[in-house]
Amino acid sequence: MRRIGFRGYMIIAVIIAIIAVGILYFFNINRVAPTATKKTSGVQITQSASGQYQTVIKNGRYLVSAARGITATAEPNNLDVKHFESNLLGLAKTHFKTSQYIFQEGQYLSSDKVTNLLDRKSSSNADGLNPENNGKTGDSRNPIYVQTLTEQDFMTKDGNGLKLAGMVIGVAMNTQDEYQKEKYGATYTQDISEADRIAYGKKIAPRIIQQVRKQSGVSEKTPIVIAMYANASSDSLAPGSFYAEATSNEGSNLETWSDIDNKSIVLPKESTDTSKLGSDENSGFSNFKNDIANFFPNIAGSTAVANFKNGTLSGMNVTVTTQFYSQTEIDSFTTYVGQAALKYLPNNVPIRIVVQTANETQAILIRNVNDKTFTTTILD
Structure with a gap:
């Protein structure tokens, strides 16, 4: 048998130390702090600060919405993008308490469904929320009223899983519609009056609720809050604001509309x-x-x-x-x-x-x- 000298023992000791450090490092970086997340049926729920929602993580990643950021046309004012979503979440807190519900980015409306909803109604797209193109220009054309939709889901624990307990749908309406009379031509602006915007929003709201309830996993009695937002004009230095909301507790019926007094100056x-x-x-x-x-x-x-x-x-x-x-x-x-x-x-x-x-x-x-x-x- 070959004897191992002092130098050999030192090499073996160093190798063992390296392996031990590696094992400790592996367990440390893969250990989840007990206060960071909670597992529920294959998903993880983040802990949150007071007044904030817990959120859902799946397969180690934040659960994002596939339909987020889809718009009917180019966003007229970039200030509206963040303001619309953050204020919608603030509005949601008045309906779904942060201590009782878990927030989840919209998972029921697909990107294809939202794209179809934001398109014009036509023979090939009966679901389109925007009016048919009447082929006219100027103030006599049918403008694009509905610019974007955002879905927010509110979950509760159901045994070891989560179940949908409520939804908020934000609808951003245009106050101006920018269009071109010909491809690559000049851009024109069509103003949309407040009265027309409000009336059109109330007209299409039941159709939105109906489409949401058709999605797998959404029941006929899931509470759905719909909130209407007025986009700012393209040259405004201030973002737009939410101006009305209503709730549907069953089917496509909506309760009385309530005004929202939000304004930015x-x-x-x-x-x-x-x-x-x-x-x-x-x-x-x-x-x-x-x-x-x-x-x-x-x-x-x-x-x-x-x-x-x-x-x-x-x-x-x-x-x-x-x-x-x-x-x-x-x-x-x-x-x-x-x-x-x-x-x-x-x-x-x-x-x-x-x-x-x-x-x-x-x-x-x-x-x-x-x-x-x-x-x-x-x-x-």
Whole structure:
């Protein structure tokens, strides 16, 4: 038998140590913290902060909607994309409590179904929600009223699984329809009156409910909330808003429509805007804007979008555009912006401030409702 010398023992010891470390590393990176997720019938449910929904993970990935982001035409105002979805989730919380329901991205309406629904009605597409093309141009044409649909599902535990307990369908309606008289030709804009938009939305809402209930897994008695959103015009600096909602508890019947008093305005307000909404906020923001402009002259401009619910400020998003290139300038300016914001901007609502050049984001400052200071992220 061949004897193993001291050097051989050292090599074996090193190999054993490497294997042990590898085993420990494997188990550490694959171990799921007990507070991170909970398994339910092959899916995982995330834990959530207070006031937020638990969400569904399947096969280690967030369960996304196949129909998300589908639109009838090019989105007229990019501000509406995020605002529409985030505000729809806020509206959902008034119907489905975060402590009782689990949120799931829409899983029942397929991409093909949503595409057909957003198309014009025709001999080959009886499900189309938008009116038939009458072949006319100008104000006499049939516009595209319905721009996009978003489905949100709300689940409850059912033994070891989940079951659908309710749905929210967001419907974004156009206030303007952009079109071309000929391919690659000039783009024209057709305004849609508020009265026509509201009437058409109420007309097609039962058809939407009917189509949703036809999908496998959705019962005739699944509660479905439908919420109508008015897109902003293409040149607006503020996003649109939800304006009405109704609930269907059975079949395609809808209960009485309720108005939603949500509105977003741009600050500083135009001199021609004589409405009282946002007057106090406008005064405070003007002082904030002047303060930071006087301290740092290399500022191209500052604007804010103030969001109101039932006439009360619910949040503010501020954009400050600079001409800074030095990192020390960005650091100093961001610190000063946070101090000025605490002094002049409302202290009882969430505020998000983005400092940017024309080409890149330089810093983000966020303050939630109960925070005393801003959390600042400076991008190198």
